Amino acid sequence: MAPRSNCSLTYRFGTWRKKRAISSGYSSANCSSRSTRRKRIYGLSTGLAVVSEIAERVLPEQEVAEPMFRLLLLTAREIERRGEWQLPLAYFAYWTLKLGGWMPPLDRCVSCGKRFGDAQAFQSALFDRLHCGDCRKVGMKPISAAGREFGAKFSAKLDEISVTPEAIVPLVELRETVLNWIELHTERKLFTREMLETN
Numbered sequence: 001m002a003p004r005s006n007c008s009l010t011y012r013f014g015t016w017r018k019k020r021a022i023s024s025g026y027s028s029a030n031c032s033s034r035s036t037r038r039k040r041i042y043g044l045s046t047g048l049a050v051v052s053e054i055a056e057r058v059l060p061e062q063e064v065a066e067p068m069f070r071l072l073l074l075t076a077r078e079i080e081r082r083g084e085w086q087l088p089l090a091y092f093a094y095w096t097l098k099l100g101g102w103m104p105p106l107d108r109c110v111s112c113g114k115r116f117g118d119a120q121a122f123q124s125a126l127f128d129r130l131h132c133g134d135c136r137k138v139g140m141k142p143i144s145a146a147g148r149e150f151g152a153k154f155s156a157k158l159d160e161i162s163v164t165p166e167a168i169v170p171l172v173e174l175r176e177t178v179l180n181w182i183e184l185h186t187e188r189k190l191f192t193r194e195m196l197e198t199n
């Protein structure tokens with residue numbers, strides 16, 4: 001099941017890139033709009049590259065390959081439909097962790113059990129759960145209450161979720177937390193993750 005899913009993934013992304021390249025080449029003679037379009041396509045391929053790498057890491061090891069594959073196709077479709085990857089990628093990473101059975105409680109400290117409430121929690125790629133301000137370890141990064149609340153928001157269908165410009169920072173906090181935990185559980189760095197910092 002898993003290898004076949006991977007083949008389909010490669011095929012789909014290959015087809016998608018080809019389609020975008022063709023439409024990019026023929027749709028306009030205007031240089032500036034072509035440049036904007038090129039930039040947009042490059043931006044979209046960044047999100048898809050991270051999604052693709054996560055899927056390749058996780059799919060072969062999971063018994064739940066079919067739900068994971070459906071999530072993958074939904075995410076790729078939403079990135080193209082929305083013309084942006086911030087929300088779909090965060091949703092994809094969150095559900096990858098959940099389908100893998102790796103999602104910890106997001107409301108309390110693993111060390112002392114204290115509930116975070118509206119306070120910041122702290123995370124890193126070295127611990128698979130959240131810590132409170134008193135128990136945080138060196139090098140941990142904060143995740144706000146608004147970032148953690150995306151966990152509840154992501155129980156809705158992806159195409160019904162929207163994100164305001166002000167919510168991008170908390171969304172990125174959640175994404176970075178979840179990507180750290182995916183790296184921790186798969187015991188490997190995500191190489192494409194560096195691309196997110198420049199897009």
Ligand SMILES: [Zn+2]
Nearest residue numbers: 109112132135
């Ligand atoms: Zn604590």
